[in-house]
Amino acid sequence: MGKTRSLVTAAFLAAVLVASKFALDGLPNIELVSLLVILYTLEYPRLAVPAVYTYVFVYGLLNGFGIWWFPQLYIWAVLMLFARLMRQNRSVLLWALLSGLFGLCYGALYAVSYAVMNGGIAAGVAWWVTGIPFDLLHGAGNFVVALLLYKPLRYCLQRAKQLGPQA
Amino acid sequence: MSAQKKKTLIIVCTAVVLVAAMLAVWFAFGPKGTAGQKAIGVTVVYADATTDEFSFSTDAEFLRQALEEQKLVEGEESQYGLYVKTVNGVTADEAKEEWWCFTKDGEDVMTGVDSTPVADGDHFEITLKTGY
Numbered sequence: 001m002g003k004t005r006s007l008v009t010a011a012f013l014a015a016v017l018v019a020s021k022f023a024l025d026g027l028p029n030i031e032l033v034s035l036l037v038i039l040y041t042l043e044y045p046r047l048a049v050p051a052v053y054t055y056v057f058v059y060g061l062l063n064g065f066g067i068w069w070f071p072q073l074y075i076w077a078v079l080m081l082f083a084r085l086m087r088q089n090r091s092v093l094l095w096a097l098l099s100g101l102f103g104l105c106y107g108a109l110y111a112v113s114y115a116v117m118n119g120g121i122a123a124g125v126a127w128w129v130t131g132i133p134f135d136l137l138h139g140a141g142n143f144v145v146a147l148l149l150y151k152p153l154r155y156c157l158q159r160a161k162q163l164g165p166q167a
Numbered sequence: 168m169s170a171q172k173k174k175t176l177i178i179v180c181t182a183v184v185l186v187a188a189m190l191a192v193w194f195a196f197g198p199k200g201t202a203g204q205k206a207i208g209v210t211v212v213y214a215d216a217t218t219d220e221f222s223f224s225t226d227a228e229f230l231r232q233a234l235e236e237q238k239l240v241e242g243e244e245s246q247y248g249l250y251v252k253t254v255n256g257v258t259a260d261e262a263k264e265e266w267w268c269f270t271k272d273g274e275d276v277m278t279g280v281d282s283t284p285v286a287d288g289d290h291f292e293i294t295l296k297t298g299y
């Protein structure tokens with residue numbers, strides 16, 4: 001893939017992440033970003049990191065670089081790492097479970113940063129505990145979304161990859 | 168049992184254990200409201216440092232309901248509950264990076280308004296801050 005094409009593709013993938021994030025913002029804990037990050041890692045292993053971090057940067061520009069932004073720097077890296085480790089997996093159920101587990105752990109991952117920036121482990125744990133109902137919803141939402149959309153979205157990304165510059 | 172089935176079973180078990188553990192922690196240590204009538208106070212601090220004081224009684228167990236009963240807050244539903252944008256008719260200007268900070272007796276409130284319990288005699292401050 002040429003440099004220009006890679007750059008444009010990464011920007012497009014990031015734009016899709018941003019659009020999906022804001023399109024579903026009104027639905028509590030239903031998001032496509034986790035599934036898209038998994039799929040980018042599988043279909044565009046070299047572009048996933050620039051695409052995801054462009055999204056993180058744009059998310060900061062649109063919402064402010066507050067303390068809630070910093071955890072984004074490592075949260076998505078954790079998901080990309082697990083997706084990379086499981087890349088041989090062909091079972092949709094397993095991908096849905098991974099996405100669901102990530103949703104369940106999202107608050108705990110966020111709490112690490114909260115603990116560091118807001119006065120220690122006790123503050124982080126307290127913050128995580130109050131968010132548990134949201135994490136449970138997030139996990140369930142991620143599981144269902146991945147179960148329903150993993151195949152069609154992966155097909156779309158594979159088709160997009162097949163479209164060469166001449167197409 | 169195939170390796171794939173084994174892997175799926177392990178992840179399903181992990182998810183089930185994790186959900187059970189999270190529910191147990193939530194029920195043991197999660198914020199709990201108390202029933203009955205309470206008298207609470209709220210100070211709203213605006214950008215120019217002027218303030219408005221409110222004292223009222225409520226049966227609400229959590230702050231959101233108590234404030235909404237008084238029509239003191241409005242906002243948008245977010246993944247963490249109500250994201251308060253307007254307090255007592257004053258809307259935080261996101262273009263200026265304004266936001267409403269909730270404290271209780273000067274201490275940061277670590278929960279959203281949906282899950283902040285209220286007790287008799289509580290006093291909250293809602294301050295318009297600038298800069299994320």
